[in-house]
Amino acid sequence: MLEVIEPGLETSVQDWPGRLGYWNQGFPPSGPMDSWSFRLANLLVGNEPGAAGLEAQYIGPSLKFERDGVIAVTGADMQAKLDGAPIPMWESVAVKAGQTLQMAFAKTGARGYIAIAGGIDTEPWLGSRSTFHKAGVGGMEGQALKKGQVVPVAGANGKAGRKVIDKARTPIPTDKQWEIEVVAGPNDDWIDEAGHKRFLGSDWKLSSKSDRTGFRLDGPDWTFTKKATNKAPEHGSEPSNIIDQGYPCGAINLAGQTPIILVNDGPSMGGFVNPYTVPRAAFWKLGQSKPGDIYRFKAVSVEEAQAMAHKLRELCSEASIAK
Amino acid sequence: MAEEVRTQTAGNMWKVLVKAGDKVKAGDVLFIMEVMKMEVPHEAPIDGTVKAVSVEEGQEGLDADTVAVEIE
Amino acid sequence: MIYEEPKYLTGGDRYMLIEFGDEMNLELNFMGQSLAQAVEENSVKGVIETAPCFASTLIHYEPEEIKFADLKSEMRSLIETLGPSEDIELDSRLFYFPAVYLDPWTKEAVDDYCAKITEKEWDPEFIARLNGLDGVEQFVRVHSGTEYWVASLGFWPGLPFMMALDPRCMLTAPKYNPPRTWTPEGTVGMGGASTCIYPVATPGGYQIFGRTPVPIWDTQQRFPQFEESICLFKPGDRVKFVPCGLDEYEQVAAQVADGSYQYNLVGYQRFSVKNYKAWVESLDTASRF
Numbered sequence: 001m002l003e004v005i006e007p008g009l010e011t012s013v014q015d016w017p018g019r020l021g022y023w024n025q026g027f028p029p030s031g032p033m034d035s036w037s038f039r040l041a042n043l044l045v046g047n048e049p050g051a052a053g054l055e056a057q058y059i060g061p062s063l064k065f066e067r068d069g070v071i072a073v074t075g076a077d078m079q080a081k082l083d084g085a086p087i088p089m090w091e092s093v094a095v096k097a098g099q100t101l102q103m104a105f106a107k108t109g110a111r112g113y114i115a116i117a118g119g120i121d122t123e124p125w126l127g128s129r130s131t132f133h134k135a136g137v138g139g140m141e142g143q144a145l146k147k148g149q150v151v152p153v154a155g156a157n158g159k160a161g162r163k164v165i166d167k168a169r170t171p172i173p174t175d176k177q178w179e180i181e182v183v184a185g186p187n188d189d190w191i192d193e194a195g196h197k198r199f200l201g202s203d204w205k206l207s208s209k210s211d212r213t214g215f216r217l218d219g220p221d222w223t224f225t226k227k228a229t230n231k232a233p234e235h236g237s238e239p240s241n242i243i244d245q246g247y248p249c250g251a252i253n254l255a256g257q258t259p260i261i262l263v264n265d266g267p268s269m270g271g272f273v274n275p276y277t278v279p280r281a282a283f284w285k286l287g288q289s290k291p292g293d294i295y296r297f298k299a300v301s302v303e304e305a306q307a308m309a310h311k312l313r314e315l316c317s318e319a320s321i322a323k
Numbered sequence: 324m325a326e327e328v329r330t331q332t333a334g335n336m337w338k339v340l341v342k343a344g345d346k347v348k349a350g351d352v353l354f355i356m357e358v359m360k361m362e363v364p365h366e367a368p369i370d371g372t373v374k375a376v377s378v379e380e381g382q383e384g385l386d387a388d389t390v391a392v393e394i395e
Numbered sequence: 396m397i398y399e400e401p402k403y404l405t406g407g408d409r410y411m412l413i414e415f416g417d418e419m420n421l422e423l424n425f426m427g428q429s430l431a432q433a434v435e436e437n438s439v440k441g442v443i444e445t446a447p448c449f450a451s452t453l454i455h456y457e458p459e460e461i462k463f464a465d466l467k468s469e470m471r472s473l474i475e476t477l478g479p480s481e482d483i484e485l486d487s488r489l490f491y492f493p494a495v496y497l498d499p500w501t502k503e504a505v506d507d508y509c510a511k512i513t514e515k516e517w518d519p520e521f522i523a524r525l526n527g528l529d530g531v532e533q534f535v536r537v538h539s540g541t542e543y544w545v546a547s548l549g550f551w552p553g554l555p556f557m558m559a560l561d562p563r564c565m566l567t568a569p570k571y572n573p574p575r576t577w578t579p580e581g582t583v584g585m586g587g588a589s590t591c592i593y594p595v596a597t598p599g600g601y602q603i604f605g606r607t608p609v610p611i612w613d614t615q616q617r618f619p620q621f622e623e624s625i626c627l628f629k630p631g632d633r634v635k636f637v638p639c640g641l642d643e644y645e646q647v648a649a650q651v652a653d654g655s656y657q658y659n660l661v662g663y664q665r666f667s668v669k670n671y672k673a674w675v676e677s678l679d680t681a682s683r684f
Contacts, residue, residue: 009332010359023446023455024431025626026552058332058358058387105332105387135552135595136614186404186412208335208383211359234419234588237525238569243419244556244589246446246453246549248406255600256572269448269549269556271570271586271600277407290333291358292384305408306458313459 001066001153002116004145005100008061012131013120013139013151014038016050018264019128028265029249030130030138033212033287034111035280036170037075039316041115044072044092045158049316051119052129054145056112058290060103061145063114067097070117070158075170076109076288090169092117094160109172109288117158120151132265134213161323168320170284176293181282181300181308182252187242187273195223199276200297204259208291214253215261215286217295222257228273236271244271250278261286279305281312325374325393328365334358336382341392345373353392354378356385371395397423401474403467411454411466413474419558419565419588423450424546425480425668428630433473441466447630448547448556449589480668487666488632489542491659492592493639493647494607496535500579501603508575515571518602522568522585528683534604535638536684540564543590545632553594553612553626557634560671562680570600581607583636592634594626605636608648609658620658631666 016038018031032038032055039049047053054061060078072092073080080087081102087093095101103112122129122140131139140149184196191199198220207216228239235241240254247253251262251274261278263286276297278286289295300308337357341347347367356363371394378391397416404412413430416423427447434445434454441461446453456466497519505518515521523534541561548555559565570586575598578584582593584601591601594612610618611627620627639647650656 009361009363020455021444022552023444023453024548025624026549026554058334059363107387110333132552134597137552142614183405183407186406186410205384208358209360211361232418233567234565235417236567236569236587238572240572241570241587243417243449243587244547244549245414245448245451246412248410248412248453248455250407255574256570258573267550268446269453269547271589274406277405277410279408281408290384290386291335292333302405302408302463306462309408309458 001069002151003064003066004061004147004149004151005064006062007145007147008056008103009059011054011056011061011145012133013052013122013129014055014131015052015129018130019126019132019138022126023246023268026268027126027137028132028268030128030132030264032113033264034075034113034170034284036284036312036316038113040090040164040168040320041072041074041113042119043316043318043321044090044162044164045070045115045117046156047115047117047119051115052122053113053115053120056103056114058110059105060112062100062102064100065095065097066150069095069153070160071095071101072115073103074113074164076106076112076172078103078106078112090164092158092160092162108174109170110290111287116153118154118156121154122152134265163322164320165322168315170288172288176290178285178289178293178295179298180278180285180295181305182276182278182297183300183302183305184276186248186277188275190224190228190273191275192223192225198223200299204295204297206289206291206293206295210291212263212265214266215263217259217261219259222254240272242271242273244269247274248277250280250283252276252278279308281305281308325395326369326371327390328353328368328392328394330356330385330387330389330391331365332356332358332363333387334363334385336378336380336385337362339376339378339380341373341376343373343375347371347373347394365391367394369394403470405463406453409456409458411456411463411470412451413454413470414451416450419449421544421558421668421671422480424544424558425483426477427452429477429480430470430474433477437473439469439473446547446549448549449558481672483668484665485631487664489661489664490632490634492607492609492634492636493643494583494605494636495641495644496539496605496638497531498606500606501582504575504577504579504603512573512575519604522566522602522604525568526566533683537564537566538585539636539638540684542633542635545628545630545634547630548626548628550591551594551597553628554591555611555628555632555634557590558588559590560633561678562675563678563682563684568602571602574598574600578603579606581609583607606644607636608644608651609656610651617654618656618658620660
C-alpha cells in the first residue's frame with residue numbers, strides 16, 4: 001500500500017514492545033527507540049499503541065499512498081510534506097490514493113515516526129514485526145526499506161484532525177544538552193567512589209560511531225574497585241572484564257574504557273561489566289539525540305525509574321489526545 | 324551566484340574530496356559524511372569550480388543543513 | 396567460588412541479574428540453566444524472559460506486574476527447589492567442527508585493528524605467552540584438545556558461549572580494549588576463559604585465532620539441523636574443533652555453498668555430571684598437552 005519512492009537513510013518497520021522471549025538465543029527486542037513518540041502516533045490514527053509503524057533515522061523517506069488512509073507523524077521534525085505542502089506533526093492527517101509523503105533531514109531530534117491507520121502488515125517473525133536488519137530478521141525481508149518496495153498496510157478507518165496535547169509531546173532540547181536517568185547496577189560495585197563521582201559529574205559526548213546496536217560515549221576514564229582486579233583469571237585480566245553474563249537492554253557496557261549504551265538492537269550477553277543501566281522510560285532521549293550531543297547522567301532508584309515508566313504509559317493514552 | 328551544497332544529515336565529516344579551485348562536474352562526490360556507521364556521499368549539483376570549502380575532514384558533530392561547499 | 400547465597404543485582408527498571416558465583420564452573424552453569432527452566436515451568440507472573448550464562452541468570456520482568464523485592468522472593472524460593480547438580484544427566488549432542496587455526500582471515504582482522512585502532516600482539520602469540528605455552532603450535536594443540544560445553548547463546552543471535560570441559564585445556568586471555576569493529580564470519584575466539592564462534596561478521600572483543608566454514612546460523616534453514624531454529628546450538632551441546640588446513644576449509648565451504656555439507660554430529664550421548672566430575676578428579680590438572 002505504501003510505495004517506497006525514497007528510502008531515507010535507514011527506515012524500518014518496528015512494533016512495540018518489539019521481539020520478546022528470545023533474549024536467550026541472542027535476539028534483541030528491536031522496536032522503536034523513542035516509544036513515546038511511536039505509541040502516540042499509533043493512537044492518533046486509531047491503532048493499538050504497539051501496532052507496526054515506521055521508524056525513520058536522520059533522513060526520512062518519501063512514500064506514495066496506493067489508497068486512501070490516515071497517517072500521523074511524530075518524533076523528530078523531518079519537515080513532512082504531502083504533495084509538496086507541509087503537514088502538521090503530532091496530528092492525524094487524511095491522505096488520498098496517489099499522494100506522496102516526503103520527509104527530509106531531521107531539524108530537531110534524530111528519529112521520526114510514521115503511523116498509518118490499520119498498522120503495517122508485514123509477516124511477523126518470532127512474534128514481532130520489528131526489524132533487526134543487521135541479522136536480517138523481521139520487517140520488510142529483514143532489512144531497512146528499499147526503493148521500489150511496497151509496504152503492506154492492514155485496512156482500517158482512522159480519523160483525521162486528532163491532536164496530541166502540547167504537554168504530551170516529547171520535549172526535545174534545542175541546546176544539544178540532555179539529562180539521562182540511570183540506575184546503578186548490575187556491576188556498580190566494580191567502580192570506585194571516585195569513578196562514580198566522575199561518571200555522574202562529567203559531560204559525555206555521543207559519538208557518531210553510534211547506531212541501534214549501541215551508543216558510544218566519549219568522556220573521562222573509569223576507575224575500579226579491588227573487585228575488578230582481584231578476581232579469578234577466567235574473567236579476563238583487564239579491569240572491565242567479567243565472566244560473560246546476560247546484559248540488560250539499556251546497560252552502559254564498559255568495553256575496556258569505552259562506555260557503550262546497549263540499545264534496541266544491542267547484544268544480549270558478553271564479558272564486560274555494566275556499572276549502570278538506562279531505564280526504559282529514558283530511551284526516547286537516546287532515540288532523539290544526535291552525534292555531538294552532550295549527556296549528563298542522573299542517578300535514580302529502581303522505584304523512581306519504574307515510576308517514570310508508569311507515568312509514560314499513562315501519557316501514551318487517549319488522555320493525551322485532543323479531539 | 325555560488326551554489327551552496329549543504330550537509331544532508333547530522334554526523335561527522337568523514338572525507339572531504341575537493342578544495343577551493345577544483346573543477347567539478349554535476350554528480351561528482353564532493354564530501355562524504357558518516358552517521359550510524361553509514362556513509363552519506365554528497366554530490367555536486369552543477370558543473371563548476373569550487374569557490375569555498377567550509378568543512379574539514381574529521382570534523383565531528385555537524386548539524387544537518389550546514390553549508391559545506393560553494394560552487395560557482 | 397560458588398556463593399553461599401546468590402546475589403540479586405538490579406538492572407535498570409526491569410532487569411534482575413542473579414549471580415551464582417564468580418568462577419568458570421559447570422555447576423554454576425547448571426544452576427543458571429535450571430533456574431531458567433524452573434521459571435518457565437512455573438510461569439512466574441511478570442517474568443518476560445530469562446537469559447542464563449556461565450554463572451548467572453538475567454531475568455527480564457514487567458514492573459507493572461511484579462516489583463523487584465517480590466521477584467527476589469519468588470526466585471529465592473525457586474532456587475531452593477533446585478536439586479543438586481550432581482544428579483543431572485541430559486542428552487548432549489556433540490558436533491565436530493573443522494577449523495583452520497592461525498588462519499589468514501583473523502590475522503588480517505588483527506592487522507587491520509593494529510593499523511586503525513591500536514597496536515597489539517598477534518592474538519595466538521599473545522594467548523600462548525600469557526598462558527606459559529611454548530608457542531602457537533602448543534596453543535593450537537591445547538585449545539583444540541578438549542570438548543567445549545555450550546553454556547548459553549547470546550551477544551548475537553546464535554552465538555554460543557562455551558567452556559572447556561577438560562581443565563588441562565583451560566586458557567584465559569583478556570578481551571580487546573577497545574573492541575574490534577569487525578570479525579570475520581565463522582571466527583573462533585576466546586575471551587576470559589570463554590570460547591565462542593562468530594555466526595556472522597560482527598564487532599567483537601574476544602582474542603581471535605581460527606575460522607570454521609560450518610554455519611551455526613542460517614536464516615534460510617537449508618540444512619536439517621536448522622529445522623526447528625535458525626540457530627544451530629542449544630545449551631548442553633558440545634563442540635570439538637578439529638584443526639584442518641586451508642584446502643579442507645575450502646572444500647567444506649564449497650559443500651556448504653551447494654547445500655551438500657553434512658554436519659558431523661554425534662547424537663546418542665548423555666552427559667552425566669557425576670561421571671564428568673569423577674573424570675576431572677582423575678586428571679593431573681597441572682599438565683598440558
